[in-house]
Amino acid sequence: MANMMTEFPEIEIKQDEPLMRYTYTHTGGPADWLAFPKSVEEVQTLVAYANDHQLPLTVLGNASNLIVRDGGIEGLTLILTRMNSISVADDRVTAQAGAAYIDTTIAARDHSLTGLEFAAGIPGSIGGAIFMNAGAYGGETKQVVESATVLLPDGTVSRLTNEELDFGYRHSSVQDSHGVVLDATFRLASGDHEQIAAKMNELNARRAAKQPLDLPSCGSVFKRPTGYFAGKLIHDAGLQGYTSGGAQVSTKHAGFIVNIDHGTANDYVAVIHHVQETVKEKFGVSLQTEVRIIGRN
Template identity: 80%
Template sequence: MANLMNEFPEIDIKQDEPLMKYTYTHTGGPADWLAFPKSIDEVKQLVQYARANQLPLTVLGNASNLIVRDGGIDGLTMILTKLDAITVDGNQVTAQAGAAYIDTTIAARDHHLSGLEFAAGIPGSIGGAVFMNAGAYGGETKQVVTAATVMLPDGTIERLDNAGLDFGYRHSSVQDNHGVVLDATFTLEPGDYDQIKTTMDDLNERRAAKQPLELPSCGSVFKRPQGYYAGKLIHDAGLQGYTHGGAQVSTKHAGFIVNIDHGTAADYVAVIEHVQATVKDKFGVALQTEVRIIGRN
């Protein structure tokens, strides 16, 4: 296989780069090739190259709700955080895939636009938020996204409206068509700056009080099972503080698994599997992961 750094000298590309340097869990083995495209055109070049050369392609944003296995990732991995432009036009905010959701909420606030307050503390990128319909505190991305630009695996670009994104609980059509989110447009309502800021500050204070933000984690690990709360089930199963290697069910919030001492992805997966087995045994509830687990063992 050709050397990608020679193929694309203008793109920041690293070989055998440890992904633990980029994930919120501080775990993850090396990417065979890791690229940081800084334009849509560079994304398209890489997508088309991967397709033409039958190179596995993985796309990451902030890697906040993600576990990369210790064996790393085959082929080409793209991190889109250099695609971070945010523009405001009237009551619409358009943010590129690599823009932080938090920065997007701040841009909306500063333009006196309401509707994104729920996302004030969500640590992911816009691309990841659309990909998985990220939500918090009663709000979901699907409620405010009116369109997104998506690049399909063959390099063609489509503009999908809200219906075309087929949002569900932690789901969008981008997961099904294996596309790459390039940007998203949020349609918001005019609001009062002070009121918007107060709401955002309140949610961030609640998040900081309840969640273990001081330790590396992959965010909320499990989807909410119908009729239950994952964190309460885990707490009631007596699993808070359960530790395997360097990964631990948070003693602050049972819905989080934190890296307390050089934990590995294998440690995380072992804790997840133990929690799933215990909760199933005690309560008959099958916990499904919200966090994406990718890569080779």
């Protein structure tokens, strides 16, 4: 595959590129090949190349709710953040997969469209938000998405309705189909600009007050167990401040694990496993990870 960079000179492609440069946790080993497509056509070209050469394919957005293992990622990894256009027409906002969810909420606000306020501080990309049905403060992506364009593994491009996306808690049908989200359209409602801005500011202030935004993290680590709150269970287990290597259960919000001193993915995983074991032992509750953990050991 040594000719991949010369085969696609119009696409920025890096070999053996450390992914810690791109992840919110500042951890992660090298990608064998890392490409930054700028268009749907470039994504299709790269996916077809991976298929033809039987290369494992991984697609990333902002890499915010993600831990890449220290061994890096085999095959071809795409980062879609250069596909980031956002357009507004009437009550609909359409954003490409690499657009930041935060920027999309700002576009909605600037056009006095309400419905996306809950996502004002979610650090992920639109592709990740569709893939994971991202949510916060009582809102979920599924409540406002009208449709999404998805590139399926066989190379076909399909426009999926909200129903076809089959959203669940931190889940969508894209996870099952192994498709690549290309864009999404949100159907919103007309609202009062000042009220929308005030709500977004309020939620961002709440987030800043409660979450360790000053340190690298992968966001909320665990799914909410039925009948409980993960953060409270971790706090009640006395685990805040628990540290392995450079990764630590945040002393500000127990649901977060932060990188306090050159932590590695192995450090993060060690903290996750200790938290799971301790909470299970003390309360009989099995915590499931919300964060995706990918790559080689």
